[in-house]
Structures are given as C-alpha cells and as structure tokens.
Amino acid sequence: MVAKYDLNDDKVVVIIGSGAGGGTLGNELAQKGIDVVILEAGNRYEYADFINDEWDSFAQLSWGDPRTASGGWRVAKDFSGLPAWIVKAVGGTTTHWAGASLRLQEHEFKALTHYGKIEGANLLDWPLTLAELEPYYAKAEDKMGVTRTNGIEGLPGNNNFKILKAGADALGYKECHTGNMAINSAERDGRMACQQTGFCFQGCKWGAKWSTLYTEIPKGEETGKLEVRPNSHVVKIEHDDSGKVTSVVYADKDGKLQSQKARIVCVAGNSIESPRLLLNSASSKFPDGLANSSGQVGKNYMRHTTGSVYAIFDKPVHMYRGTTMAGIVRDEAKHDPSRGFVGGYELETLALGLPFMAAFLNPGGWGRGFTTALDHYDHMAGMWIVGEDMPQEQNAVKLHGEMKDKYAMPIPDVWFTDHPNDDAMRNHAYKQGMAMYDAVGATRTFPTPPYPSTHNLGTNRMSEKALDGVVNKFGQTHDIKNLFVSDGSQFTTGGAENPTLTIVTLAIRQADHIAKEMAAKNI
Amino acid sequence: MVTIHEGRPGLSRRELLKRGGVGAALLVISGSAVISPQHAWGLETTALKPETMATLIQMARDIYPHDQVPDKYYAIAVKSHDEAAGKDAAHKELIEKGIADLDQKAGAGGYAGLGWEEERVKLLQGIEDTPFFQAVRGGLVVGLYNQKEIWPIFGYEGESYSKGGYIARGFDDIEWL
Ligand SMILES: Cc1cc2nc3c(=O)[nH]c(=O)nc-3n(C[C@H](O)[C@H](O)[C@H](O)COP(=O)(O)OP(=O)(O)OC[C@H]3O[C@@H](n4cnc5c(N)ncnc54)[C@H](O)[C@@H]3O)c2cc1C
Numbered sequence: 001m002v003a004k005y006d007l008n009d010d011k012v013v014v015i016i017g018s019g020a021g022g023g024t025l026g027n028e029l030a031q032k033g034i035d036v037v038i039l040e041a042g043n044r045y046e047y048a049d050f051i052n053d054e055w056d057s058f059a060q061l062s063w064g065d066p067r068t069a070s071g072g073w074r075v076a077k078d079f080s081g082l083p084a085w086i087v088k089a090v091g092g093t094t095t096h097w098a099g100a101s102l103r104l105q106e107h108e109f110k111a112l113t114h115y116g117k118i119e120g121a122n123l124l125d126w127p128l129t130l131a132e133l134e135p136y137y138a139k140a141e142d143k144m145g146v147t148r149t150n151g152i153e154g155l156p157g158n159n160n161f162k163i164l165k166a167g168a169d170a171l172g173y174k175e176c177h178t179g180n181m182a183i184n185s186a187e188r189d190g191r192m193a194c195q196q197t198g199f200c201f202q203g204c205k206w207g208a209k210w211s212t213l214y215t216e217i218p219k220g221e222e223t224g225k226l227e228v229r230p231n232s233h234v235v236k237i238e239h240d241d242s243g244k245v246t247s248v249v250y251a252d253k254d255g256k257l258q259s260q261k262a263r264i265v266c267v268a269g270n271s272i273e274s275p276r277l278l279l280n281s282a283s284s285k286f287p288d289g290l291a292n293s294s295g296q297v298g299k300n301y302m303r304h305t306t307g308s309v310y311a312i313f314d315k316p317v318h319m320y321r322g323t324t325m326a327g328i329v330r331d332e333a334k335h336d337p338s339r340g341f342v343g344g345y346e347l348e349t350l351a352l353g354l355p356f357m358a359a360f361l362n363p364g365g366w367g368r369g370f371t372t373a374l375d376h377y378d379h380m381a382g383m384w385i386v387g388e389d390m391p392q393e394q395n396a397v398k399l400h401g402e403m404k405d406k407y408a409m410p411i412p413d414v415w416f417t418d419h420p421n422d423d424a425m426r427n428h429a430y431k432q433g434m435a436m437y438d439a440v441g442a443t444r445t446f447p448t449p450p451y452p453s454t455h456n457l458g459t460n461r462m463s464e465k466a467l468d469g470v471v472n473k474f475g476q477t478h479d480i481k482n483l484f485v486s487d488g489s490q491f492t493t494g495g496a497e498n499p500t501l502t503i504v505t506l507a508i509r510q511a512d513h514i515a516k517e518m519a520a521k522n523i
Numbered sequence: 524m525v526t527i528h529e530g531r532p533g534l535s536r537r538e539l540l541k542r543g544g545v546g547a548a549l550l551v552i553s554g555s556a557v558i559s560p561q562h563a564w565g566l567e568t569t570a571l572k573p574e575t576m577a578t579l580i581q582m583a584r585d586i587y588p589h590d591q592v593p594d595k596y597y598a599i600a601v602k603s604h605d606e607a608a609g610k611d612a613a614h615k616e617l618i619e620k621g622i623a624d625l626d627q628k629a630g631a632g633g634y635a636g637l638g639w640e641e642e643r644v645k646l647l648q649g650i651e652d653t654p655f656f657q658a659v660r661g662g663l664v665v666g667l668y669n670q671k672e673i674w675p676i677f678g679y680e681g682e683s684y685s686k687g688g689y690i691a692r693g694f695d696d697i698e699w700l
Pocket residue numbers: 016017018019020021022039040041042085086087088089090091092093094096097098099100101102201232233234235268269270271273274277325453454455456486487488489497498499500501503
C-alpha cells in the first residue's frame with residue numbers, strides 16, 4: 001500500500017528529488033521502516049511513456065526551468081540558457097543516463113595528497129577512503145545489476161564498440177570491454193534484457209536499464225513507508241530558532257505553496273538545484289544561506305572534463321544501433337603526470353541520433369565543412385571523453401542577480417571556466433581518440449566540444465573540517481544536524497569515472513547513518 | 524503547423540514563366556506563394572513577402588547544404604519564420620530587413636541571383652554574427668534536421684522500439700573490420 005502523509009506530520013524524513021541520490025535514499029530508508037516523503041518537481045511517467053525521439057523526449061523529460069550559463073566555457077556561448085542537460089521527472093536523470101557504473105579509484109579519494117597543490121585548483125581529500133566505501137559499492141552494484149560484477153555477463157558489443165575495440169587494440173590499450181553497465185544483459189530483478197534499441201538517453205522503454213523510477217521507487221512504495229509526490233517544486237527550507245530545519249515549502253501541481261513538516265530534510269536535487277535551494281533558503285539567522293558557514297555552498301562546481309571524438313569511415317557503421325554507451329577504454333584513467341596533467345580519463349562509446357548530432361557536433365557550425373560530416377552520418381563512429389576536472393572556487397552555481405523563476409525565486413547561474421589541467425587533459429584525449437580511429441581507417445575525425453553538462457558535481461562538497469566544505473562524510477551538513485545532502489553535489493573531487501554508482505553508494509551508506517542517528521535520538 | 528501544399532494543381536504557363544529572382548533552384552513566385560513546379564509543392568506565405576521566403580529558402584540551403592535534400596524540406600524548415608513574423612512585428616522586420624540587406628549587398632540580381640554558392644556564402648560570412656543570420660541558422664538546426672522525412676537520406680533509422688530494437692536487426696553487423 002502506497003503511503004500518504006499529512007502536511008503536519010513532523011516525523012517524516014523529507015527528500016527533495018527522486019533521482020539517483022534521492023530515489024535510492026528514499027527506498028533504503030523505507031526498507032528500514034522509516035517514514036519518507038519524496039518531493040519531486042517533475043511529472044511521473046512510466047517507462048512505456050518514454051519516446052524514441054530525441055527532441056520529443058527532451059521536451060518530455062528535461063529540466064527546462066530558466067537557468068543561465070556564464071564564464072569562459074563554450075557552453076556559455078552556444079547554449080547560454082542550458083548549462084546542463086538533466087531531467088525533471090520522477091527518477092531524475094536516471095531516466096536519461098547511459099548506465100556506465102564505475103567505482104572511483106583509491107587515489108581519487110585523496111586527490112590533494114596524490115596530485116599536490118595545483119595553482120588555481122581547490123583540491124581536497126575526501127574524508128573517506130575506498131576501503132570504507134567498498135561494501136556499499138558492492139551493494140549498489142548488486143542493486144543496479146551492473147555488468148561484470150556479481151557474476152553478471154557483459155553486454156554484447158555493437159558496431160560502435162567494435163570500432164572502438166579495433167582502435168584500442170591498434171594503439172596497444174589493454175583494458176577495453178563493453179563496460180560495467182547498469183543495463184540487464186539477461187533478465188534480472190523483474191526487468192528484461194537490453195534489446196539494443198539505441199535510445200538509452202531517451203529513457204529505456206523496456207526497463208532494461210536501471211532507473212530509480214521503476215526499481216527503487218516502487219520497491220520503497222511497496223513497504224507502505226514511502227510517498228512520492230510529483231509536481232512538487234521545493235522553493236525553500238525553513239528552520240526554527242535553534243537552527244534545526246523544520247519544514248519544506250513547495251509549489252504543488254497548481255502552483256500553490258504548501259508546507260510539509262519534517263524531522264529530517266535531505267536535499268537531492270542535483271548539483272545545480274541543491275545549492276540553489278540552500279542559497280535561496282537564506283534567513284536572518286543564516287544570511288548566506290543554509291549550511292553555508294564555510295562559504296562553499298555552490299562553489300567548486302565540477303562537470304568532468306569532457307568532449308567527444310567522432311570519425312567517418314569509408315564503410316557503414318550505424319553507431320546509433322544498440323546501447324548508447326557500448327564500451328570503454330580504461331587505460332588512460334590512471335594518474336600519470338608524465339602526460340602533462342594530473343588525474344585521468346575514460347573513453348566510452350557514444351552515439352547521437354541525427355537531430356542531436358546536428359545540434360552538438362559543432363554548435364554554431366555551418367556550411368559544407370559541417371554538412372559533409374552529417375552527409376556521412378551512417379558511416380560515423382563516436383566516443384566520449386570523461387575525465388577528472390579540477391575543482392575551482394570560481395566555478396560556481398550562484399543566484400542570478402535579476403532573473404527569477406515563476407515562483408519568484410532567483411534562478412541559478414552556472415559559471416564555469418576550464419582549468420589549464422582540464423584543457424591539457426582534453427587535448428590529450430582528443431589526440432588519443434583520433435589516433436584510435438585513424439588506426440581503423442577513419443577518413444576524417446572531429447574533436448567535438450563538450451555538451452551542456454550531464455555530470456554535475458561538487459557544489460556542496462564533503463570535507464573533514466567544517467571550514468573547507470558543506471557536509472561531513474555522511475552527507476550531513478556541518479552546520480545543521482538534521483539537514484543532509486544526498487546527491488552528486490557532495491563530491492569532494494570528481495574522479496575520472498561517471499558519478500552515478502558513487503552517488504547511489506553514498507545514498508545507501510547515508511541511509512544507514514540516518515537510521516542509526518534517528519534510533520539514537522541524535523536527530 | 525506548416526502549410527505545404529503537395530501536388531498543387533493548375534499552375535499556368537504564365538505563372539511558370541514569371542520566375543522569381545531565384546537563381547539556382549527553380550522556385551516560382553505566384554501571388555502569396557512560393558512554388559516548385561517540377562516537384563509539385565507550394566508554400567503559402569501570410570506575413571513575409573513570397574520573394575523573401577524564396578530567398579530565405581536559398582539561404583537555408585547555403586547554410587546547411589545537402590545536395591541530396593530537396594528544396595521542399597528547406598522550405599518547411601524556414602516556414603516558421605513566416606508564422607513568427609505574423610505574430611511579432613519585430614521578427615517580421617528582422618527577416619525582411621535581413622533579406623533586403625543581403626539582396627542589396629549582392630548587387631543587381633539580388634542574393635538569389637548570384638550563380639555560385641561560394642559567392643553567396645561569402646556574403647553570409649559577412650553577416651554571420653548578426654541576429655538575423657543567427658535566427659535563421661539557429662532555427663534550421665531543429666527545423667531542418669528534425670524532419671523525419673529526411674532521416675533516411677542520411678541513413679538514420681529513427682524510432683526502433685516498435686521494431687523490437689536492433690537486437691535482431693544489425694546492432695553488430697559490421698563486417699569490414
Ligand atoms: C544524457 C546523460 C547520460 C548520462 N550517463 C551517465 C552514465 O552513463 N553513468 C553515470 O554514472 N552517470 C550518467 N549521467 C549522470 C547521471 O544521470 C547523474 O549523475 C545522476 O542522475 C545524478 O543524480 P542526482 O541524484 O544528483 O540528480 P538527478 O538524478 O538529476 O535527480 C534530481 C531530481 O531532483 C529534482 N529536483 C531538483 N530540484 C528540485 C526542487 N527544488 N524540488 C523538487 N525536486 C527537485 C529533479 O527534478 C530531479 O528529478 C548521465 C546524465 C545524462 C544527462
């Protein structure tokens with residue numbers, strides 16, 4: 001039986017956002033018998049509702065509320081109103097994601113120790129080690145059904161992967177396979193196997209790819225301890241005189257403001273909305289926003305050093321057939337400063353349909369240089385670069401000085417400029433990616449610039465000391481005991497790996513901590 | 524949304540001869556419409572001058588030239604400017620003035636009268652940063668490439684769920700590696 005809680009029920013844990021972090025945390029808490037209300041700004045669709053069409057799906061799922069992009073990155077020029085490509089719907093960006101599920105490497109939790117002080121970078125060690133997280137990583141992999149873990153077979157390689165693999169072999173790369181994917185290679189957990197449909201970014205209509213929408217959330221609901229309220233856009237978190245948070249104000253489906261009381265509040269709106277909400281919740285007691293005594297809320301925005309390499313061959317490829325992220329090369333993920341930068345990067349296949357290829361191959365580009373590339377769309381292969389970017393204090397989610405959303409709250413401005421280390425890494429990755437394709441006989445290659453951010457991290461970072469960050473190693477804010485952050489904004493540094501497995505891992509661990517602290521009556 | 528009249532009948536010889544100022548492509552201006560006699564389609568304008576629309580179609584092709592894509596799809600792609608112009612006087616002025624400016628820069632025969640793509644592209648490069656050019660180019664990215672009818676020309680197969688995905692339809696059929 002699906003639970004229904006009263007607005008005045010002050011025993012509930014309120015979670016803001018139902019994506020990787022919020023959806024997982026909600027289920028984990030409900031499984032422990034804790035009463036949970038998830039407030040989700042977006043609509044609830046089921047996987048049958050997803051659309052195999054890039055722009056129609058974008059209109060259905062994307063976060064389209066006003067945002068601005070500024071700073072030196074090219075996205076600020078090409079997509080000034082779309083700094084990030086993420087989701088507003090039950091399930092959050094796990095409806096959209098490709099499914100690549102990698103653990104961070106040991107040294108990446110200790111970036112400052114291993115990389116040293118880097119000028120312009122605000123590096124810090126996580127207050128956590130890989131060893132502490134390993135049992136939780138194992139639980140997350142099992143929950144999500146990650147291939148090549150728990151005895152789960154890898155996915156079969158599609159055409160795009162076969163080209164990647166041939167290029168990797170030619171360059172002598174050793175670690176190239178069809179990835180660790182939260183996509184069923186065989187039926188598992190009541191969900192069917194991947195049908196190689198090729199629309200992973202548009203929501204998997206078969207449910208083969210893990211999403212909180214049809215795993216964590218219904219499982220939590222079955223306990224009778226979880227209520228998910230869609231179309232509930234949180235505008236403010238309120239606190240009492242002692243500084244404890246007490247309630248959450250949200251606009252309901254009719255735009256009417258409601259107030260939900262809470263024993264504990266967990267913010268999981270992804271790394272743009274979460275800091276924005278804390279900043280917009282400023283009060284006379286907390287004039288700089290909630291949990292912001294360090295001044296780090298919204299700072300150190302990271303998005304991974306990304307870019308793509310596409311290539312044209314003289315024979316057909318049809319890269320769009322089958323899983324979008326169909327394979328990976330991990331050899332460059334190590335930390336090897338002899339390459340001219342710290343940290344490392346992964347290379348993963350990527351395919352876009354024709355409409356998105358036209359929008360993203362070279363934004364703003366036109367003329368025959370551009371169109372002759374698209375003319376050979378079916379002869380193209382593609383890969384995506386994902387590497388560790390440097391946290392920089394100047395890169396930040398800030399409240400816009402003038403613009404407000406329809407609830408009269410300041411909108412977020414996402415200010416970002418690459419660090420020289422990011423540039424050096426990207427250039428190295430472009431060179432390697434193009435060399436791989438050249439080795440397979442590419443007739444033309446394209447070092448394609450980063451898309452609007454899909455990975456958004458770091459804006460409420462975890463730190464040992466309250467002075468250096470916003471939350472402790474359990475995601476509990478240093479300043480307010482019953483206020484938690486439960487999404488990727490906790491990341492102290494980004495690592496080279498796609499972040500979601502780590503977000504889910506942290507959420508499982510956070511649930512244990514919250515349950516323990518509640519039982520001990522500490523919160 | 525887009526009023527493209529397929530197989531527009533009864534195009535008289537007189538109308539056929541009254542060619543608009545279009546160089547390369549044979550587009551005919553008739554009343555308030557741009558007509559392609561040999562491909563049997565016509566596009567009626569309501570806010571923009573039909574001559575402007577014809578030039579806009581040429582400009583669209585020069586921005587994103589795909590020789591294998593017929594004019595009709597470029598016409599559909601720019602049709603939204605006529606709709607926008609009908610609702611917004613500022614947009615109408617942006618487009619009419621932008622085209623008039625291009626025609627003036629081109630000299631006697633106007634923009635569409637320039638015989639070589641390279642000559643027209645040179646003019647476009649000169650206005651690349653203007654709001655007019657950016658409005659036309661920006662609109663084309665979705666307006667042109669999101670037309671399902673042209674996807675097969677590029678070898679893109681579109682929706683695949685209803686066909687059971689590609690698991691039995693060639694997701695790994697590459698043979699030349
Ligand atoms: C195209 C694409 C491909 C990706 N592929 C991968 C991949 O292969 N591997 C990987 O690890 N990661 C991938 N990612 C990233 C991954 O999706 C995110 O890292 C992850 O979903 C983030 O989890 P989250 O909980 O922080 O936020 P989200 O999953 O984005 O969830 C946040 C939720 O909060 C809601 N919300 C926000 N503000 C409010 C508010 N004020 N009130 C109420 N609700 C609110 C939002 O509507 C949203 O539903 C991909 C992302 C994209 C866009």
